[in-house]
Each structure stands twice: as structure tokens, then as C-alpha cells.
Amino acid sequence: MKRFFVCLMIFSVFAATAQDSSSSSAQTSGSDSLVSSKSSDFGLRSEILKKLSTPTQNLASIPQSYVSALLSYKPTPGDIYALTVSVFTNSVLSAETLYFQLDSDYCFDLPILGKTSVKGMDLFTLQKTVTDKLKTVLPVTTADFRLMTPALFDVFVYGGVMAPGKQRMNSTFSLIDAIAMAGGLRPTGSYRQIIIRKQDGSSKKYDISKYFTEADFDSNPLLSPNDTVQILSADIIVSTNEFLNYGGSYELIEGETIADVLQLGGGIKSDVECYSASVVRQIKASTQTFQVPASEFTSFVLKNNDIVNFIPNSAIYDPVIIDGAIFGSSWGSSIQSAQTLALSESNNLSLITKPQRITLPYSEGLSVLAALDLSGGPNPMALLENAFILKKGSLSKTPCNIKALWQTRNSDLDIELEPGDRLVIPMEQLVVFVGGEVNNPNAVPYNTAYTVFDYVKLAGGYTVQADMRRFYTLNENGKRVEIPKDYIVAPGDIIYIEKNFAQLSNQAFKDVLVYTGFVGSLVATASSIMSLAINVRNWQRN
Numbered sequence: 320m321k322r323f324f325v326c327l328m329i330f331s332v333f334a335a336t337a338q339d340s341s342s343s344s345a346q347t348s349g350s351d352s353l354v355s356s357k358s359s360d361f362g363l364r365s366e367i368l369k370k371l372s373t374p375t376q377n378l379a380s381i382p383q384s385y386v387s388a389l390l391s392y393k394p395t396p397g398d399i400y401a402l403t404v405s406v407f408t409n410s411v412l413s414a415e416t417l418y419f420q421l422d423s424d425y426c427f428d429l430p431i432l433g434k435t436s437v438k439g440m441d442l443f444t445l446q447k448t449v450t451d452k453l454k455t456v457l458p459v460t461t462a463d464f465r466l467m468t469p470a471l472f473d474v475f476v477y478g479g480v481m482a483p484g485k486q487r488m489n490s491t492f493s494l495i496d497a498i499a500m501a502g503g504l505r506p507t508g509s510y511r512q513i514i515i516r517k518q519d520g521s522s523k524k525y526d527i528s529k530y531f532t533e534a535d536f537d538s539n540p541l542l543s544p545n546d547t548v549q550i551l552s553a554d555i556i557v558s559t560n561e562f563l564n565y566g567g568s569y570e571l572i573e574g575e576t577i578a579d580v581l582q583l584g585g586g587i588k589s590d591v592e593c594y595s596a597s598v599v600r601q602i603k604a605s606t607q608t609f610q611v612p613a614s615e616f617t618s619f620v621l622k623n624n625d626i627v628n629f630i631p632n633s634a635i636y637d638p639v640i641i642d643g644a645i646f647g648s649s650w651g652s653s654i655q656s657a658q659t660l661a662l663s664e665s666n667n668l669s670l671i672t673k674p675q676r677i678t679l680p681y682s683e684g685l686s687v688l689a690a691l692d693l694s695g696g697p698n699p700m701a702l703l704e705n706a707f708i709l710k711k712g713s714l715s716k717t718p719c720n721i722k723a724l725w726q727t728r729n730s731d732l733d734i735e736l737e738p739g740d741r742l743v744i745p746m747e748q749l750v751v752f753v754g755g756e757v758n759n760p761n762a763v764p765y766n767t768a769y770t771v772f773d774y775v776k777l778a779g780g781y782t783v784q785a786d787m788r789r790f791y792t793l794n795e796n797g798k799r800v801e802i803p804k805d806y807i808v809a810p811g812d813i814i815y816i817e818k819n820f821a822q823l824s825n826q827a828f829k830d831v832l833v834y835t836g837f838v839g840s841l842v843a844t845a846s847s848i849m850s851l852a853i854n855v856r857n858w859q860r861n
Contacts, residue, residue, distance in 0.1 A: 563580075571621055576617055577611060595611060598611055600626075628682070644674060646697075687719055760778060789801060
């Protein structure tokens with residue numbers, strides 16, 4: 320008996336060292352692939368996405384949440400088990416622990432018992448078999464044989480994940496863990512259309528949302544060696560408003576309806592009665608709003624990017640429209656300094672030289688400031704002092720002090736909007752003046768993509784007397800300056816084409832402008848356009 324315990328102690332030292340080494344390597348290999356991320360969404364979908372991007376397990380440990388799953392765990396070659404025996408000797412209880420690894424033949428080489436096969440057993444049967452055999456051949460008080468570290472194996476995860484490829488896992492890891500270890504879902508990755516292919520060629524599709532909404536544990540299965548996980552694309556994502564218990568955005572399957580969104584969002588809040596919904600849908604270049612009564616919730620099929628606005632007390636609300644010089648952030652996105660974001664992403668004026676239109680679903684309390692935030696805010700070309708509200712069914716303009724409101728965010732200056740209101744923010748007209756030997760001297764609308772030649776074409780092209788080799792502009796002091804043909808034109812520039820071989824003085828240049836009728840528009844607007852051009856250039860540099 321003493322000899323047996325000496326053997327146990329010797330084996331314990333070597334096995335424990337091996338176990339520490341195995342655990343250390345397992346932890347290192349696992350931590351390299353773990354990626355955490357946060358979701359900017361809210362509600363139930365946020366919880367799903369956070370779970371799919373934040374691993375909660377360690378490769379060398381067995382979480383308590385998987386105790387029930389371990390009862391049916393199938394021993395896998397490479398598993399490490401701990402055998403602990405205790406015995407009373409001279410009224411003293413002593414215990415020893417020895418570690419064993421399951422070999423490729425599903426056998427353990429146990430002391431006294433020798434080579435013991437456990438193939439086909441589940442974990443519970445394995446533990447009972449080993450401990451019962453030991454108790455029959457050794458005078459031990461207790462014997463415990465438990466799984467310490469499950470065998471490691473590879474699972475291949477690909478498709479709509481941030482870091483596709485092989486992931487090192489063990490048999491206590493589930494589908495959610497595999498997605499998390501692959502970096503979480505891409506923006507277009509689906510959590511409702513996931514295919515797991517087994518080594519034997521069989522496959523099955525899973526919908527993880529059921530794990531959260533219906534407590535369906537079968538939709539989040541444990542994985543096996545050499546499983547392949549394919550994340551398909553999310554084809555339909557819709558947004559909802561705050562009247563759902565879990566408002567936010569949701570992924571839908573083709574053919575799903577407003578009723579399915581209600582189920583995914585946990586239904587309407589208990590203190591709200593909703594008998595209808597409005598669905599805002601982008602159709603090509605226009606926006607269309609559908610009013611849907613509750614009786615049609617089960618039949619109204621939703622499409623990608625639909626906005627489902629549940630309406631309380633059966634009131635039918637028209638959307639609010641924002642027109643003009645705005646950055647154009649889409650409804651529902653996070654407005655964390657949308658203006659700064661747009662400025663940082665723009666290397667030219669292409670984002671701010673065209674008016675934008677944003678359609679917002681109406682909700683109680685929607686104000687001018689909130690609408691500006693949701694539409695990205697006014698851009699540098701906005702004529703804020705000329706902004707106005709056009710009320711539904713009225714042609715009269717209601718002025719609003721947007722400039723002070725936007726700069727100070729003073730709620731006393733804010734105005735509450737009503738269904739069908741239209742907020743209009745006029746845009747500064749950017750032009751380039753073209754004169755001299757062109758067929759139609761005038762002010763041409765500015766375009767970031769146009770060259771000097773493009774502006775000449777828009778002004779009717781060269782006359783027969785034009786010197787096509789030379790281009791001139793006026794600087795801020797009114798002096799004529801020759802410019803190269805690859806000159807980058809800015810808003811407010813004045814392009815002038817001379818007569819062939821003519822050497823005109825500055826005064827002659829001005830006389831030509833008068834003769835062509837060009838000076839009228841130039842004198843009237845040169846000061847404001849020049850100031851605007853300087854401001855725009857400064858804005859670009861910053």
C-alpha cells in the first residue's frame with residue numbers, strides 16, 4: 320500500500336507539471352484569438368451581438384454553465400482527467416491526485432487497473448466505472464475521477480465574421496463561442512442563418528435568436544472536432560422604435576412580417592396601446608410611407624432597411640422631412656458628432672455641394688434640434704438665417720432661428736414639430752464665372768469634378784477669336800493672373816479667355832467684361848462669392 324502511494328506521488332509530480340504546461344499553452348492559444356467588441360445598437364439585438372463578440376470561456380477551464388452539458392459529454396482523445404484517492408491511515412486522512420490523458424484508442428493506463436477502455440461511454444458512466452473499479456481493488460475511503468481539461472481541437476469558422484479561419488476549441492464550446500472567437504459578426508453577418516457541417520458530411524441550419532427569445536438551447540449547440548461553421552449574409556435588417564420592449568434593429572428572414580418583428584422585440588410595452596404601424600421604405604430615389612393596421616401585421620412583408628414605427632393610440636402620423644444643406648446621416652444611426660465625422664471623411668466638397676433629403680418617422684416630442692441631429696446637422700454651405708418650416712397643408716413659411724439653436728443647443732429656441740412638417744435649410748449656390756472669348760459668358764454651377772475646360776464647355780465653348788492656349792483668373796486684388804490648364808478650380812473663381820494674340824491690360828480686361836455683359840453679375844456677387852470661396856478653402860484645410 321505504501322508503495323502504491325509513493326508511486327502516486329511520483330506520478331503526481333510529473334503529471335502535474337505536464338498539466339500546468341498543457342493549461343498554459345491552452346490559455347495562450349485561446350487568448351490570441353479572443354476578440355471583444357461593443358454594439359452601438361440597443362435592446363435584445365444588442366445582447367445577441369455582444370454575446371457573439373465576447374468570449375466568456377477559457378480553453379483550460381470548464382464553466383459552471385456547462386455542468387448539465389457535461390453529463391452527456393463524450394470523452395475525446397486528448398482529454399486530461401484527475402484521479403484523486405483518499406484513505407485513513409492511523410486515523411489521519413491523506414489524499415493524492417494523479418493526472419491522466421485519454422489516448423487515441425480511448426484508453427487510460429491507470430495504476431493497478433492497467434489499460435482501461437472507455438470508448439462509447441459518456442462522462443458520467445466513465446467516472447462511475449473507474450471509481451467503482453478502484454474501490455474494489457484498493458482500500459480507499461473515496462475515489463474521484465473528473466475531467467480537468469477537455470481535449471483541444473480545430474473548428475473552421477468562415478463567412479460573415481471578422482476573423483475567419485481555424486479556431487482552437489474544446490467540446491464545452493458552443494456555436495456562440497465559436498463566432499466570438501472568430502471576432503464576432505461582420506455588419507452583414509447573419510445570426511439567424513448559420514450552417515454547421517459535420518465531419519461525416521451532414522449539415523444543419525441554426526437560428527441563434529431563438530436561444531435568446533425562446534430559451535431554445537438546441538439553437539446553440541456544442542461543437543465537435545473538425546466542425547465547419549458558415550455564417551451567411553443577413554439580407555434583411557429593419558429598424559423599430561421605442562414602443563417595443565426591445566426596440567432597435569433586427570435581422571429578418573425572407574418573407575417575415577411586422578408580426579415577426581413584434582415577437583423578436585418582445586411585443587409592445589405594457590403601458591402602450593398600438594393599433595397600427597407606419598413603415599418607411601426607400602424606393603429608388605424616393606421614400607414611401609405605408610400605414611399598416613394591426614389586422615395586417617401578419618401579412619405585411621418587410622424589406623431590407625425598412626423602418627417600422629409602431630404608432631400608439633391608433634393615430635396615423637405623417638413623416639417629417641428635412642431638406643437642403645445637411646450632411647445626411649441616415650435615421651437611427653448614432654449621431655456622435657456627425658458633422659466632425661463627415662468633415663474627417665471628406666477630402667473635397669462633394670459631400671456638401673448637393674442638397675440632401677432625410678425622411679424621419681414622426682414620434683411624439685420630435686423637435687427641430689432632434690431632427691437636425693438625426694439628419695447629420697447643417698453643413699458649411701447652409702444659409703441658416705434663411706431656414707424655415709413648411710407646415711402640412713400650408714404654403715406659408717414659419718421662420719426658425721436654426722443658427723442660434725444649432726450653435727447653443729438652447730432648448731428655449733427649439734420648436735416641436737408636427738406630423739407632415741417639412742424643415743427646409745437653403746444652400747449657398749456655388750458658382751464659377753466664365754467670360755471673355757466664350758460663346759455664352761455666365762456663372763456656371765460649381766462641381767468638384769470639373770476642370771477649366773469643362774467650365775469653358777458649359778459657357779458655350781470658345782469663339783473663333785479665342786486664344787485657346789491661355790487662361791486667366793482674377794486674384795483677390797482684381798489683378799489678372801495666368802493659370803495652367805490643369806488648374807484646380809475653386810468656388811468663386813473667375814475664368815477668362817483672351818482673344819488670339821491679344822495683349823490686354825488689366826483695364827482692357829475689365830472693358831471686355833463690361834462689353835460681354837459679364838460685369839453685372841460679377842460686381843453684384845464677387846464680394847460674397849470671394850468670401851465664400853475663402854471660407855470653403857479654409858474648411859477644406861481644417
